[in-house]
Amino acid sequence: MRLTCPCCGPRDRREFTYYGHETFLHRPAPDAGGQAWDDYLHNRDNPAGPTRDLWYHDPCGTWLVVARDTVTHAVEGSEALA
Amino acid sequence: MSGGWRIPGRGAGIDRQRPLRFRxxxxxxxxxxxxxxxxxxxAAGVRVVGRSFKYHRxxxxxxxxxxxxxALVEIIEGAQQTPNTRATVQELYAGLQARSQNRWPGLGFDALAVNDFLHPFLGAGFYYKTFMWPRQFWERVYEPIIRRAAGLGSLSGRTDEGAYEKAFAFCDLLVIGAGPAGLVAALRAGRAGADVIMAEADTQPGGRLLADLPEIGGQGARDWLAGVQAELAALPNVRVMTRTTVTxxxxxxxxxxLERVGLHRADPGDLPRECFWRIVAKRAVMATGALERPIAHPGNDRPGVMLASAMPAYVNRWGVAPGRRVAIFGNNDSALATAQALTAAGVQxxxxxxxxxxxxxxxxxxVYRGAQVVGTRGRMGLHTVQVRHADGVSEVPADALGLSGGWNPTLHLACHMNGRPEWDARIxxxxxxxGMVPGLTAAGAAAGGLSTAACLTDGARAAATALADLGLPVPEMTPPGAEDAPYGxxxxxxxxxxxxxxxxxxNDVTTKDVAQAAxxxxxxxxHMKRYTTQGMAPDQGKNSNVAALAVLADATGQSIPDTGTTTFRPPFVPVSIAALGAGGRAKGFAPERRLTSDAQSRAMGAPMIEAGLWYRPSYFPRVGEATWREACDREVAMVxxxxxxxxxxxLGKIDVQGPDAGRYLDFLYTNRMSSLKPGRIRYGLMLREDGHVMDDGTCARLGEGHFLVTTTTAAAGQVMRHMDFVQQAFCADWAVRFASVTEHWAQFAVAGPRARDLLNTLLDQPVSADSLPFMxxxxxxxxxxxxxxxxxSFSGALGYEVAVPARYGAALFSRLVEGAEALGGGAYGMEALNVMRIEKGFITHAEIDGRVTAFDLGVQRMLSAAKDCIGKPASERPGLMDDARGQLVGLMSVDPADRIDAGAPLYAADAPARAENWQGHVTSAGYSPTLxxxxxLGFLSNGRARHGEVLCIHDALxxxxLxxxxxxxxxLDPEGRAMRG
Structure with missing residues (x-):
């Protein structure tokens, strides 16, 4: 598997650390309540098909969102968070 | 051919001037x-090379x-013993030692050949039915016996000391296989300037050309091949990798x-045995050819029965006659062509x-038309073939029988990403x-084109498609003419x-086994595959799966395409684990990180202890100290x-800079860092977003917009990743940047009542208690x-940490140790460090193990009420602030001589040591020479309210x-007088 780091180009997946679905980007307000925080922290779909998840490129420290397909394994693209 | 098996004038692949002895x-x-x-x-006349898996035939x-x-053998090289090596792939070298497998005492007489006579009882699934009772006998009695009786080669039982390599390669076009289709594809893509890798499993390019020697473009096959190879060699953008199987x-x-690098050499020197490549290709042409399949007829496993297509290979490449009288049994035109070619080569x-x-x-x-082979004779070597034809059954004397049931395109790689092939009734x-594998095109025989001409044309076509996809020019190419006989x-x-x-x-699977499974x-x-073990041997059913499928289809009354295929998974050929894991053994798996003081510490006799990848001194033994405890106690007393x-x-060191650095750290840490004055330090706690403690450390403000934060040794990488995420995900527009400077600085703790005296001998400007106060x-x-x-101070003593650029670390350590010794002190190691931090109740990752909250640690007050921070909302969930949770406590053995061990569980004094009575556990323990x-230290349910209570530590492990x-x-010193002094 290969992913494209926006900073370093296409690289082997061994250089990346997986985090989880991009849900982690949408941090609720501190007072959003228990349900919102549970959903943010723990509740995830298990999609068969397109998904967007977070990866860290260890050598350069860039976090990226990767759009890929869990069925075909096709990687559509990736973009840096910042 | 008088006497020997070599054919004079045949065998372009061998050098008769270079004989090699082997055993x-x-x-x-x-x-x-x-x-x-x-x-x-x-060639040496050896007909029996092994015994079969189950029946020992x-x-x-x-x-x-x-x-x-x-022909699977064990290859022995000193301590190395490689089982299940295919003799057809193993190249000969001087001194090669091979041993046949799965026989006892020998190949000629094998005691377990008795299985062959018991075969009516040993059909598919026999062990599921026969060895059912008594149940406990399976593991202890039946399985060991069956394992010994069946099975293949054996390992040496010793560690594989051989060298293996891994490597990465990149190309525009990967051509898999260097037969006619692959060669033409590589040539066309090479001429177009594409970056080409052509991988060939064999020792040289050519594929079937080397065995069949067809005429190509009016030239002999070898001449044409030599011309193509010369042109490819002259193209700097084409790399031909032989002995390399794409797996x-x-x-x-x-x-x-998988590349065989040293396995074919008598003296490989420094070369690795194998190299495992990961090749990244924009496009690939699968020109893997086709594999002939035998025909299942009674007695088709006798020594001397082989694939028809193997016979011209042995004749033309190695000059070996497959037999003196050869019979061919085939159902297709290529079988007939093989018979004609063998005749032309002088084989009867x-x-x-x-x-x-x-x-x-x-x-x-x-020629026997409308005929079938219905039996064979010759236990240790074929001597008679029984042919049934319209006029009855003939006994044909023959010492070799070539079988051809047709050809299966070698399409395994195309199926590795879950693609399913389709049935082509034509062949x-x-x-x-x-599109079974994105970017991969099959060409030649692998795509079902079974003539040389079809391969040449298709290879050129596949290259053109790939070049167009790559946006490269497609050079004109007219493939040379060649044999194009229709394949019936x-x-x-x-x-x-x-x-x-x-x-x-x-795996000794017969047509009866498949029918029985059905x-x-x-x-x-x-199901059939698993019940009969069809296709589950090292060869993975390369020339039997399709025939087994046909037999199953026949037994179930379905068509072959309706019956389906089994799933092809990587690897295509067996790959040694050592090659897959090359570079990942011992220090390659866990490289050493060494301190700048490493050499001095070792010279002082300090045993090293691993902390992550770091090696840290455990203690510094002195003359007369018999145990580590004596050294540790002395070091604690010294401090x-x-x-x-x-x-x-x-310790991880992260340099944080920028106008928004304080604001950023406020969001990262539970407590406020932006209010810190330049020149001051604050202890900080960092949570995960789920409310549990991630790490702790210090945060020093070096200047207005300049902080230096430390992390624990173990969590340095995790914290850096976390900090990157928080910054890039939530405050990307803030003016803050940071970088790890862990390896840039050597840092030494100088601790004890004489710490300042020692430091002042080295500082150009001495410090006093007031000029540099605590924190x-x-x-x-x-x-x-x-x-x-x-x-x-991490020891609770008057303490400093002095940091210099790493290149001065060794020198400073020497000066500090020398000075300390002059003051009645010296170096101390991890053991003493651990005892002193326990005395002070300072936590490490033994305590913050990922399940612990600030509430559990009793530092809930460190969560600033005035601001948000990572982990704060989740940490306030009711379940995480429950008194029933384990709370950090100290524990002292009632009898001071009673040793406490980390990990031990805690029970009420009178409660039996059972899971339901578990109340907590010990996280760290040590003997305090001070007290x-x-x-x-440990976590105890509702522990803060239970100070004074006596518990039972029952460590059954x-x-x-006690x-x-x-x-x-x-x-010790709960007011912190010593470190503030």
């Missing part, structure tokens, strides 16, 4: 450079390639490939047998579909006659009474070197039971 089962033999072990054995060489099911197709155009064809009624009968050899075989085949899989007819030779309800192909020096450079920092000049001084007793009193986790 097989202890017998010395001779072959030539260029031989495989199989060709050399056949004598077996001979069956193929001339990687698909070999029978798997993976996501993103990545292919695994005793009979050509074909079930088709319309085969041209006028040949230079006897009675499965062929790949387009009448599907024919198994002979209907009495006796066992083998499908899978390697009868017993294992009618789906995946408490004089001064100690400890290398603490392993303050300042730039300093240490013996002329610019450094930093932090007044912090003259065993101390421990280590067999220790009583301990619960107390505050700070055992």
């Amino acid at each position: 097989f089962d202890g017998r010395e033999m001779e072959g030539f450079a260029g031989d495989t072990l199989a060709s050399a054995l056949m 004598p077996r001979g060489v069956m193929t001339a390639g990687a698909e070999e099911p029978n 798997g197709a993976y996501d993103g155009g990545t292919y695994g490939a 064809i005793a009979a050509y047998i074909d079930p088709r009624p319309d085969v041209p009968a006028l040949q230079d050899f006897p 009675a075989a499965f062929v790949p579909r387009d 085949i009448a599907p024919f899989w198994a002979v209907d006659a009495g006796g066992r007819a083998w499908l899978d030779f390697a 009868r017993e309800g294992f009618a789906s192909v995946e 408490r009474g004089a001064v100690g020096v400890c290398d603490v450079s392993t 303050a920092c300042q730039p300093v000049t240490v013996a002329g070197v610019a450094g930093r001084l932090f007044r912090i 003259k007793g065993w101390l421990a 280590r067999g220790r039971k 009583m301990a009193r619960v107390c505050d986790p700070v055992f």
Whole structure:
């Protein structure tokens, strides 16, 4: 598997650390309540098909969102968070 | 051919001027450079090369390639013993030692051949039915016996000391296979300027050309091949990798490939045995050819029975005759062509047998039309073939029988990403579909084109497609003309006659086993495969799976395409784990990180202890100290009474800068850092977003917009990743940047009542208690070197940490240790460091193990009420602030001599040590020479309210039971007078 780091180009997946679905980007307000925080922290779909998840490129420290397909394994693209 | 098996004038692949001696089962033999072990054995007249898996039947060489099911041997090189090596792939070298497998006492007489006579009882699934009772006998009695009786080669039982390599390669076009299709594809893409890698499993390019020697473009095959090879060699953008088998197709155009580097050399020197490649290709052409399949007829496993196509390979490449009287049994035109070619090469064809009624009968050899082989004779080597034809059954004397049931395109790689092939009735075989692996195109025989001309044309076409995809020019190319005879085949899989007819030779699976599986309800192909073990041997059913499928289809009354195929998974050929894991053994798996003081510490006799990848001194033994405890106790006393020096450079150091640095750290830490004054330090706690403690450390403000934060040694990487995420995800527009500077600075703790005296001998400007108060920092000049001084303490003693650029670390350590010793102190190691931090109740990752909250630690007050931070909302969930949770406590053994161990569980004093009575556990423990007793930290349910209570520590694992009193986790100097002094 290969992913494209926006900073370093296409690289082997061994250089990346997986985090989880991009849900982690949408941090609720501190007072959003228990349900919102549970959903943010723990509740995830298990999609068969397109998904967007977070990866860290260890050598350069860039976090990226990767759009890929869990069925075909096709990687559509990736973009840096910042 | 008088006497020997070599054919004069044949065998372009061997060098008769270079004889090589080798041993097989202890017998010395001779072959030539260029031989495989199989060709050399056949030339030496060895017919039986192994015994079969289940029935222990004598077996001979069956193929001339990687698909070999029978000729599996052990190769012995000193301590190395490689089992299941295919003799058809193993190249001969001087001194090669091989041993046959799965026989006892020897190949000629094998005691377990008795299984062959018991075969009516040993059919498919026999062990599921026979060895059911008593149940406990399976593991202890039945399985060990079956394992010994069945099975293949054995390992040496010793560690594999061989060298292996891994490597990465990148290209525009990967051409898999260097037969006619692959060669033309590589040539066209090479001419277009594409970056090409052509991987060939064999020792040289050519594929079937080397065996069949067809005429190409009016030239002999070898001349044409030499011309193509010369042109490819002259193209700097083309890399030809021989002895390299592409083993798997993976996501993103990545292919695994195994290269045999040293396995064919008598003296490999420094070369690795194998190299595992990961090749990343924008496009790939799968020109892997096709594998011939045998026909299942009774007695088709005798030594001397082989694939028809293997015979011209042995004749033309290695100059070895497969037999003196050869019979061919085939159902297709390529079988007939093979018989003709063998005749032309001077091999006597005793009979050509074909079930088709319309085969041209006028040949230079006897032809049996509409005929089948219904039996064979010759236990240790074929001598008679029984042919059933319209006029009855003939006994044909023959010592070799070539089988051809047609050709299966070698489409395994195309199926590795879950693609399913389709049935092509024209050639009675499965062929790949387009797009099974993104970016991969099949060409030539692998795509179902079974003539040389079809391969040449298709290779050129596949290259053109790939070049167009790559946006490269497609050079004009007219493939040379070659043999283009139509390929006729009448599907024919198994002979209907009495006796066992083998499908899978390697696992001893017969047509009866498959039929029986279907009868017993294992009618789906995946069930049949597992019930009979069809296709599950090292050869993975390369030349038997399709025939087994046909037999199953027949038994279930379905068509072959409706029956389906089994799933092909990587690797295509067996890959040693050592090659897959090359570079990942020992220090390659866990490289060493060394302190700048490493050499001095070792010179002082300090044993090293691993902390992550770091190696840190455990203690510094002195003369007269018999145990580590004596050294540790002395080092603790040294720090408490004089001064100690400890290398603490392993702590993660992250330099944070920018106008928004304080704001960013406020969001990261539970407590406020933006209010810190320059030159001051604050202890900080960092949570995960789920509310549990991630790490702790110090945060020093070096200047207005300049902070230096430390992390624990173990969590440095995790914290850096976390900080990157928080910054990039939530505050990307803030003016803050940070970088790890862990390895830039060597940092030493100087601790003890004489710490300041020692430091002032080295500082250009001495410090006083007031000039640098507790939790303050300042730039300093240490013996002329610019450094930093932090007044912090992890021991509870008066303490400093002094940092200098790493290149001065060794020098500073020496000066500090020398000075400390002069003051009655010295260096201390991890053991003493651990005891002192327990005395003070300071936590490490033994305590913050990922399940612990600030509430559990009793530092809930560190969560600033005035601001948000990572983890704060979740930490306030009710379940995480429950008194019933384990809370950090101190523990002292009631009898100070009673040792406490980390990990031990806590129970009420009178409660039996059972899971339901569990109340907590010990996280850290050590003997305190200061307090003259065993101390421990641990988590105890509702522990803060239970100070003074006596508990039972019952450590059943280590067999220790003692009583301990619960107390505050700070055992020593709770007001912190020493470190503030």
